[in-house]
Amino acid sequence: MTPRPTPRLPSDLYERELYDLQVELVRMAEWVRREGARVAVVFEGRDAAGKGGTIKRITEFPSPRVVRTVALPVPSDRERTQWYFQRYIDHLPAAGEVVLFDRSWYNRAGVEKVLGFCTADEHERFLRQCPTFERMLVDDGIILLKYWFSVSEEVQAKRFEARIDDPLKRWKLSTTDLYSRSRWVDYSRAKDEMFRHTDIPEARWHVVESDHKRNARINCISHLLSSIPYEAVAQEPVGLPEVQEDPGYERPPEDLYAYVPDVAAQLLER
Numbered sequence: 001m002t003p004r005p006t007p008r009l010p011s012d013l014y015e016r017e018l019y020d021l022q023v024e025l026v027r028m029a030e031w032v033r034r035e036g037a038r039v040a041v042v043f044e045g046r047d048a049a050g051k052g053g054t055i056k057r058i059t060e061f062p063s064p065r066v067v068r069t070v071a072l073p074v075p076s077d078r079e080r081t082q083w084y085f086q087r088y089i090d091h092l093p094a095a096g097e098v099v100l101f102d103r104s105w106y107n108r109a110g111v112e113k114v115l116g117f118c119t120a121d122e123h124e125r126f127l128r129q130c131p132t133f134e135r136m137l138v139d140d141g142i143i144l145l146k147y148w149f150s151v152s153e154e155v156q157a158k159r160f161e162a163r164i165d166d167p168l169k170r171w172k173l174s175t176t177d178l179y180s181r182s183r184w185v186d187y188s189r190a191k192d193e194m195f196r197h198t199d200i201p202e203a204r205w206h207v208v209e210s211d212h213k214r215n216a217r218i219n220c221i222s223h224l225l226s227s228i229p230y231e232a233v234a235q236e237p238v239g240l241p242e243v244q245e246d247p248g249y250e251r252p253p254e255d256l257y258a259y260v261p262d263v264a265a266q267l268l269e270r
Helices: 011-035 051-059 105-109 111-115 120-139 153-165 175-181 184-198 213-226 263-269
Strands: 038-045 067-070 097-102 143-150 205-209
Touching (some): 153 175
Parallel strands (some): 038 097, 038 143
16 A cells, blocks of 8 residues: 655744754864764755755755855866766865755666766666765765655656746746656666666665655655764854954045935835
8 A cells, every 4th residue: 555645844844943954054064074984975856856945955054165065067078087986076075064965876877877977887787886985985984875865756757847937047948847747767778777776875865755845855854864873062152252442444435336216215215
């Protein structure tokens, strides 16, 4: 018997829980910084599965010097001649860093495999080498987390249609995204094969059901926090110092500066 899907979280409950989780993300990031921990988080899944929105909520408040996102473009001609994992190694976390990979080395197991951007030999080599590569990362002390965002065909279609009609999101819809719908089953087979080879005990795949974006964000962030052994770092008391006073200082005349037009005032007058 198929379990009933979890209903979408109501907005007020979602916002309260998200706030609490984001407070914990700030605390986690401070612990990572002070302890010199290294955390790498891989986000994968079909287009419009909700990866970007979850990453945005994770990075919204922690220091960008600690928590950063890596979303690499198409490889250059030089990078195509390198060992496949080579260009990703440069972006792995140093001490005190959390790196979120918005897509990752798993491009080879998904997009490149399905669209023919790599050969069968390159794909097979990736599946053979990837577990070894990830075991090396974990053995060196990196906390490696991997999330697969799972979205249904019906929900993906609705999100694509919404992007078509939204001028703020139209840029997210590429020809590759649209073409991927005609290869839905091929992507499913590629993902299944990827899981068989790379869902290893040292670095498991964690599936995030993402038909409801609110639920997916809460579930993913909660799991991420539970997977990092952070402790709240005591904060030093902060007091606001008195502002400096200098009776001899005179501000230059305002007409010396070029101010932006006061569009806000114009809006209020309408």
